[in-house]
Amino acid sequence: MNGLGEMGGPIQTAGWRCVEAAAGLLATREREIVLGDLAETDRGAWRGLGDVLGLAARRQLVMWRNWRPWAASFGLALPASLFLMGCSVAASAAVASLLDEPEQARLLWLSVSRLFLVICWAWTAGFAVGSVSRGTLWASVLGCCVPCLYCLSKWPGHGFSFLRLLIFVLPALWGVWRGRRDLQLSLGWAVFLAAVATLAPLMWSKGGWMYGCCLFWPGCYLAATARRRQE
Amino acid sequence: MREVIETTGGRSCSLGALYTTLDRLEAKGLVETWMSEPTQQRGGRAKRMVRVTGEGVRAAREFYHAVLRISRGTIWGESRHNNLPGDSA
Numbered sequence: 001m002n003g004l005g006e007m008g009g010p011i012q013t014a015g016w017r018c019v020e021a022a023a024g025l026l027a028t029r030e031r032e033i034v035l036g037d038l039a040e041t042d043r044g045a046w047r048g049l050g051d052v053l054g055l056a057a058r059r060q061l062v063m064w065r066n067w068r069p070w071a072a073s074f075g076l077a078l079p080a081s082l083f084l085m086g087c088s089v090a091a092s093a094a095v096a097s098l099l100d101e102p103e104q105a106r107l108l109w110l111s112v113s114r115l116f117l118v119i120c121w122a123w124t125a126g127f128a129v130g131s132v133s134r135g136t137l138w139a140s141v142l143g144c145c146v147p148c149l150y151c152l153s154k155w156p157g158h159g160f161s162f163l164r165l166l167i168f169v170l171p172a173l174w175g176v177w178r179g180r181r182d183l184q185l186s187l188g189w190a191v192f193l194a195a196v197a198t199l200a201p202l203m204w205s206k207g208g209w210m211y212g213c214c215l216f217w218p219g220c221y222l223a224a225t226a227r228r229r230q231e
Numbered sequence: 232m233r234e235v236i237e238t239t240g241g242r243s244c245s246l247g248a249l250y251t252t253l254d255r256l257e258a259k260g261l262v263e264t265w266m267s268e269p270t271q272q273r274g275g276r277a278k279r280m281v282r283v284t285g286e287g288v289r290a291a292r293e294f295y296h297a298v299l300r301i302s303r304g305t306i307w308g309e310s311r312h313n314n315l316p317g318d319s320a
Binding site: 029030032033034035036037038039040041050051052054055057058059062 | 233234245246247248250251266269272273274276277278279
């Protein structure tokens, strides 16, 4: 910004830095317009900060009138993180068994298949979250973090054993990143991931697979959107 | 635009209210907006320019006349007795 602020000093004061930081909540095009308007009218940094925050809040409210943020955060991120923590524990238990008995081919197959399912399922869910609702990703992250933090607080293990819960995090973040970039999945990949998503709940032993069956929609979403994009 | 609203309306107008209203009007085809060239006065940033479309002018005229008609006979509109376009009686 140029010129002088109403406080008499250069406009690049702490207040204006706050304004520019808050403007990061807005879309790129709108951010430029808003900062330009504030520089032109020069009404002071703190009023500008209120304007920017008010506009960002309105934009968020408008987004939440759509089904997408609700589906992404409460319909997927929150329940899927619980499900994926269970899958992560199951996969890590198989790996631990393999490390105890490395000569067992069955355990090797079990470990590899479970890790593969966790990674694919997490990537699929992350992709769906990232592409369904980009503007409200913060809510999806929050919806994922809350159950994770709760489970971590109850985790009985010691040291870094809590990482067994979080095997899914990196592939999920990768999926979110690709989803936000609106990567167009080919129909073949989408169907493959949807099929994998149907197999992942099988690693649950005590009826948890029924819970996983309620979370098929990310795979179906990928398949449906890929098909539509091809048409 | 914001200054004009605040001066004529006699009340403050937040940037959020202004932009969301403009977005709605643009979505309805009543105004059209485009980006201007960046200027030094704006710190090298572009400006969102606004133009009222023909449909917007018609809608504004209808709204204005509707307000006048509905205000006729009221305390705040009793000084207005002009016939308005579209009035048959």
